[in-house]
Amino acid sequence: MNREVHPGIPLIYLDSTATTQKPIQVIQAMNDYYHSYNSNVHRGVHTLAEEATAAFEAARQRVADFINAASSREVIFTRNTTESINLIALTWGRTFLQEDDLVILTEMEHHSNLVPWQILAVEKGLRLEFIPVTVDGLLDLETYRKLLEQMPRLVSFAHMSNVLGTINPAKEIIQLAHQAGAVTVVDGAQSVPHFPVDVQDLETDFLAFSGHKICGPTGIGVLYGKADILNAMPPFLGGGEMIKRVMLRSFIPNELPHKFEAGTPAIAESIGLHTALDYVDQVGMDKIAAHEREIISYALERLEEVPGIRVLGPQAQYKGAVASFTFDGVHPHDVAQVLDRSGIAVRAGHHCAMPLHEKFNIPATTRASFYLYNTLSEVDRLIDGLYNVKQYFG
Amino acid sequence: MDDLYRELIIDRYKNPHFRGSLEPHDISFEDDNPLCGDHIRIDLRINGDERVSEVAFDGHGCAISQATADLLAESILGKTLDEVKQINKQDILDMLGIELGPVRLKCALLSLKVLKAGVYGLGEATDELVEN
Numbered sequence: 001m002n003r004e005v006h007p008g009i010p011l012i013y014l015d016s017t018a019t020t021q022k023p024i025q026v027i028q029a030m031n032d033y034y035h036s037y038n039s040n041v042h043r044g045v046h047t048l049a050e051e052a053t054a055a056f057e058a059a060r061q062r063v064a065d066f067i068n069a070a071s072s073r074e075v076i077f078t079r080n081t082t083e084s085i086n087l088i089a090l091t092w093g094r095t096f097l098q099e100d101d102l103v104i105l106t107e108m109e110h111h112s113n114l115v116p117w118q119i120l121a122v123e124k125g126l127r128l129e130f131i132p133v134t135v136d137g138l139l140d141l142e143t144y145r146k147l148l149e150q151m152p153r154l155v156s157f158a159h160m161s162n163v164l165g166t167i168n169p170a171k172e173i174i175q176l177a178h179q180a181g182a183v184t185v186v187d188g189a190q191s192v193p194h195f196p197v198d199v200q201d202l203e204t205d206f207l208a209f210s211g212h213k214i215c216g217p218t219g220i221g222v223l224y225g226k227a228d229i230l231n232a233m234p235p236f237l238g239g240g241e242m243i244k245r246v247m248l249r250s251f252i253p254n255e256l257p258h259k260f261e262a263g264t265p266a267i268a269e270s271i272g273l274h275t276a277l278d279y280v281d282q283v284g285m286d287k288i289a290a291h292e293r294e295i296i297s298y299a300l301e302r303l304e305e306v307p308g309i310r311v312l313g314p315q316a317q318y319k320g321a322v323a324s325f326t327f328d329g330v331h332p333h334d335v336a337q338v339l340d341r342s343g344i345a346v347r348a349g350h351h352c353a354m355p356l357h358e359k360f361n362i363p364a365t366t367r368a369s370f371y372l373y374n375t376l377s378e379v380d381r382l383i384d385g386l387y388n389v390k391q392y393f394g
Numbered sequence: 395m396d397d398l399y400r401e402l403i404i405d406r407y408k409n410p411h412f413r414g415s416l417e418p419h420d421i422s423f424e425d426d427n428p429l430c431g432d433h434i435r436i437d438l439r440i441n442g443d444e445r446v447s448e449v450a451f452d453g454h455g456c457a458i459s460q461a462t463a464d465l466l467a468e469s470i471l472g473k474t475l476d477e478v479k480q481i482n483k484q485d486i487l488d489m490l491g492i493e494l495g496p497v498r499l500k501c502a503l504l505s506l507k508v509l510k511a512g513v514y515g516l517g518e519a520t521d522e523l524v525e526n
Contacts, residue, residue, distance in 0.1 A: 042497060043429045050495030057496055073521070244428040254428050255520055 009343035012378045017162050017190060017322055017369035018347055019212045026215060029275040030268040040264055042241060052267055059270035063222055066277045067207065068198040073256040074230065076223040077265055081189040082112040084208030084223035087260065088185055089116040091233045099125035102152040106131040106139055107359055108161045111352045113187045133359060137164040137313035148180040155182045159191030163353045164313030165322030174204050189213055194320050195289035199224050211269060216276035220269035230256050237262040288372045292321035295370045299323050299379045306386050312365060321370035330393045332366040338392055342385040399457065400491060407457035412467035414450040423512030425519040427504045429497065432459040434508045446470050446478065456501050463505035465489050478513050481506060482526050
């Protein structure tokens with residue numbers, strides 16, 4: 001995207017944690033579908049339907065390969081991470097959790113990994129406990145170990161915080177959860193786009209992520225689940241595609257993965273996601289991670305120079321390319337507004353993590369987040385912009 | 395069109411050799427293709443050395459699903475149950491001699507799915523049985 005939001009000033013997009021920009025290939029792949037083989041999937045016998053079905057199922061296989069799932073049957077297409085987590089809560093949770101059962105979350109969760117469990121907790125009488133966040137922005141694993149003694153049924157946590165940038169030790173958290181007999185959910189919204197994630201290596205029971213945060217389109221997300229667990233779960237939404245047979249008063253659900261995909265799916269978006277995964281893989285997930293490490297180290301170093309700025313979260317070695325900060329005497333909305341005039345797009349607010357902001361006793365932060373297309377010189381422009389803010393309000 | 399509906403497929407669809415049922419039988423299994431409602435049931439009689447001595451199928455659906463069931467029935471006569479378990483997707487495609495897209499492939503593989511679920515003594519037929 002070469003747009004100049006304000007004439008003469010090139011855009012600097014530092015809001016990839018919210019959603020990423022889309023490569024031209026992704027947009028073209030979706031256009032091709034609509035131009036050349038737009039059709040509904042499955043059931044149809046005509047050529048367009050065959051082509052659309054093949055493309056849709058190829059996208060599923062591509063996702064499975066990308067996260068190293070044992071089978072594409074373990075890949076369910078949803079709308080986004082939020083829907084994936086709600087699916088788990090409303091099918092697995094509703095079926096297998098009972099009154100007084102313990103669900104462990106963390107204090108750094110996005111609302112999408114809090115509210116679904118709060119809703120279910122009210123419905124079923126569940127107990128919710130939270131792994132605390134230390135002042136350094138890390139999870140307090142000592143307290144986690146103690147919580148595990150209460151035999152939780154589920155541990156659900158963000159692989160990487162969308163505010164602090166903290167990359168949590170997922171493998172260790174999962175291993176400990178399994179030892180305690182709990183099922184695990186990894187919210188991969190911020191991890192899958194930014195560094196290699198291998199579900200078999202993690203051994204997690206579930207992983208959720210969104211297409212639009214990994215160069216793909218909005219409207220498509222993924223729920224990965226181990227086949228045994230998915231098979232034991234009841235269906236999610238009812239309708240076409242998710243059935244094997246329908247009588248007037250009852251139905252027999254379809255096999256995986258279709259059992260969880262009622263109605264016409266996001267076909268163009270699945271094709272866009274396929275192309276997006278090809279794109280990031282071509283660049284190389286390891287390279288993307290290394291590039292982001294370089295940028296965040298540099299950004300933290302430069303942000304420290306600016307008087308009045310305090311960055312939340314851990315040191316660069318424990319975090320991804322997210323810098324949320326406060327600016328003494330200036331509200332984040334004003335910071336973002338002034339930066340926007342310099343063509344710099346950052347986000348301001350609570351970033352869908354109100355409890356975390358409350359914990360740090362701040363109403364809101366300004367967040368600059370980086371992805372494979374950001375550069376060190378853009379960090380310099382951000383810093384210049386922040387000095388500008390200081391001048392304006394100082 | 396000629397490719398998809400080879401003479402053999404049309405012929406076996408119109409004049410199946412193995413349509414019917416076996417009572418009593420040693421193995422019987424049935425299932426649907428949820429995509430289009432095709433239905434196949436396969437009955438088998440097994441003799442002393444674990445070979446298929448008699449086979450019959452019944453059901454309804456498209457020419458490809460029904461003709462494949464008939465050809466598959468013919469191909470397993472005299473085979474051991476272990477040999478039947480080895481039949482895979484490629485064997486079916488070779489038997490039909492046509493290329494199939496993902497939607498029609500489900501039609502072609504329904505009878506193999508039913509047969510394998512029956513021979514393995516499974517509670518339900520899954521796509522996993524015919525993936526390789």
